[in-house]
Structure formats: structure tokens, C-alpha cells
Amino acid sequence: MKIKEVVELLNAKVVSGHDQLDAEVEFAFASDLMSDVLTIETDNLLLLTGLANLQTIRTAEMSDINKIIFVRKKKATSEMIRLAAENDMILIECDYSMFKSSGILFNSGVKPVY
Amino acid sequence: MHFEFHVEGGNFSKAGSASSQLKKILKQLNVDPRIVKRVVVALYEAEVNVVAHAYQGIIYIDIDTEKIEIRLVDEGPGIEDIELAMQQGYSTASPEVREMGFGAGMGLPNIKNNSDRLSVTSQVGKGTTVEIITFLNN
Numbered sequence: 001m002k003i004k005e006v007v008e009l010l011n012a013k014v015v016s017g018h019d020q021l022d023a024e025v026e027f028a029f030a031s032d033l034m035s036d037v038l039t040i041e042t043d044n045l046l047l048l049t050g051l052a053n054l055q056t057i058r059t060a061e062m063s064d065i066n067k068i069i070f071v072r073k074k075k076a077t078s079e080m081i082r083l084a085a086e087n088d089m090i091l092i093e094c095d096y097s098m099f100k101s102s103g104i105l106f107n108s109g110v111k112p113v114y
Numbered sequence: 115m116h117f118e119f120h121v122e123g124g125n126f127s128k129a130g131s132a133s134s135q136l137k138k139i140l141k142q143l144n145v146d147p148r149i150v151k152r153v154v155v156a157l158y159e160a161e162v163n164v165v166a167h168a169y170q171g172i173i174y175i176d177i178d179t180e181k182i183e184i185r186l187v188d189e190g191p192g193i194e195d196i197e198l199a200m201q202q203g204y205s206t207a208s209p210e211v212r213e214m215g216f217g218a219g220m221g222l223p224n225i226k227n228n229s230d231r232l233s234v235t236s237q238v239g240k241g242t243t244v245e246i247i248t249f250l251n252n
Contacts, residue, residue: 056215062133
């Protein structure tokens with residue numbers, strides 16, 4: 001599935017990385033705990049998280065994750081957007097809960113990591 | 115090649131900047147992306163530990179054709195029981211650290227998983243030294 005379809009399904013808003021809307025999404029992982037995110041070895045991962053701070057972006061950078069969806073109406077700060085842009089990431093904001101967002105994507109064929 | 119980075123205790127807005135710089139360096143050196151990920155994940159966990167627990171620290175990095183050697187030397191409270199600290203789930207992190215998405219007692223075990231050699235030595239009341247070695251030809 002393309003990331004732009006994810007954006008439509010979740011009625012979400014892209015706040016950074018508009019040039020990457022055609023990128024493919026195969027796997028997703030949902031967590032607020034960055035320590036858990038840092039243990040994932042799968043490449044080309046979409047991260048769903050309710051944790052919106054600079055360390056979310058840093059964690060994604062170290063884990064080679066370049067697609068992040070902030071759920072539960074969490075917003076990316078300008079500092080986060082700047083750091084994300086430096087690392088060619090796409091940042092998406094979504095008003096749905098983590099459970100609802102994950103359920104919609106799972107039903108649409110996005111695969112879990114484990 | 116030798117690099118040094120200063121780490122400020124408690125400054126979460128800068129946590130990860132050394133790891134980020136190392137990632138750029140390793141990419142420029144054309145290191146295998148899988149090795150780059152292991153090294154920077156290990157360093158990032160260790161860097162966050164210094165920010166979370168110590169007053170300040172220095173990261174020394176030496177890269178040669180065989181390996182990447184990282185040494186984090188911090189001034190801080192030290193670790194009383196290293197064996198306990200290495201156990202998954204054990205943490206003394208503050209609420210502030212937990213708000214950042216860390217402090218679940220997974221850092222040191224994850225550093226171990228992402229390195230070929232890990233050594234932790236500590237002196238209570240003085241500080242902690244963490245050495246991480248990753249071989250390039252594994």
C-alpha cells in the first residue's frame with residue numbers, strides 16, 4: 001500500500017515529507033515506548049505512536065524508520081519537523097486512537113512485525 | 115579515525131546528536147547499512163543513558179578497517195549493581211526519562227544485542243564507562 005492511501009484511510013494530515021507520498025508501506029509497528037521501537041529489525045517500517053517529542057524522531061533516525069504517524073491528536077513540533085526533514089522522513093498526524101488506526105491498517109493488509 | 119563528542123546530562127533536546135553524527139560518518143564510509151543500524155542503535159541507547167543518569171560524559175569513537183570501538187565515559191552517580199542493571203525490565207529512570215519513551219529497563223540489554231562486545235564498569239559516586247565494540251567483517 002502507498003503511504004498516501006494510509007493517509008486517506010486514517011483521515012490524517014501530512015505535516016512533513018509530502019514528496020514521499022508514493023512510498024510503499026508493508027510493515028507497521030505501534031508503540032509509545034521508544035526502547036521497544038529500537039529493538040525492531042524490520043526495514044521499511046511505518047511507526048504509529050502517541051509519543052510526540054524529539055526523541056521519537058531520533059529513535060526513528062537510528063532505526064532507519066522514515067514514516068511516522070502520530071495518533072491520538074498528538075502534534076509534531078517545528079523542531080521535530082525540522083529534524084524529520086533533515087532525515088527525509090514523512091510525518092503524519094492522525095486524530096484516531098492507536099487501536100483504531102492500527103485496526104484500520106491491519107484490515108487493509110499492512111503487516112505486523114511479529 | 116578518532117572522534118569525540120561531549121554529552122550533557124539532562125539535556126534531552128540534544129540526546130542522540132552524537133549517534134546521529136556517527137550515523138552520517140559511517141554512511142559516508144560505506145559501512146554495511148545493517149552494521150550501521152546496530153552500531154547507532156547501541157550508541158543511541160548508551161547516549162540516552164548518559165543524558166538520563168549522568169551529569170556529563172564524553173564519547174570516544176575509534177574506527178579502523180576491522181572494527182568500531184565506542185567508549186562512553188561519564189561523570190555521574192555510577193551503577194551500584196551492574197548485573198541487576200543488565201537485567202531486562204530493571205530501571206532507575208526518572209518520570210522525565212519515561213516521558214521521553216525510555217526507562218523501561220531495556221537499554222543495556224538492547225546495547226548487548228546490538229554489539230559484538232560490551233563492557234560496563236562503574237564506580238558509585240564517580241561514574242560509569244561503557245565500551246561497545248562492533249566488528250565490520252562479521
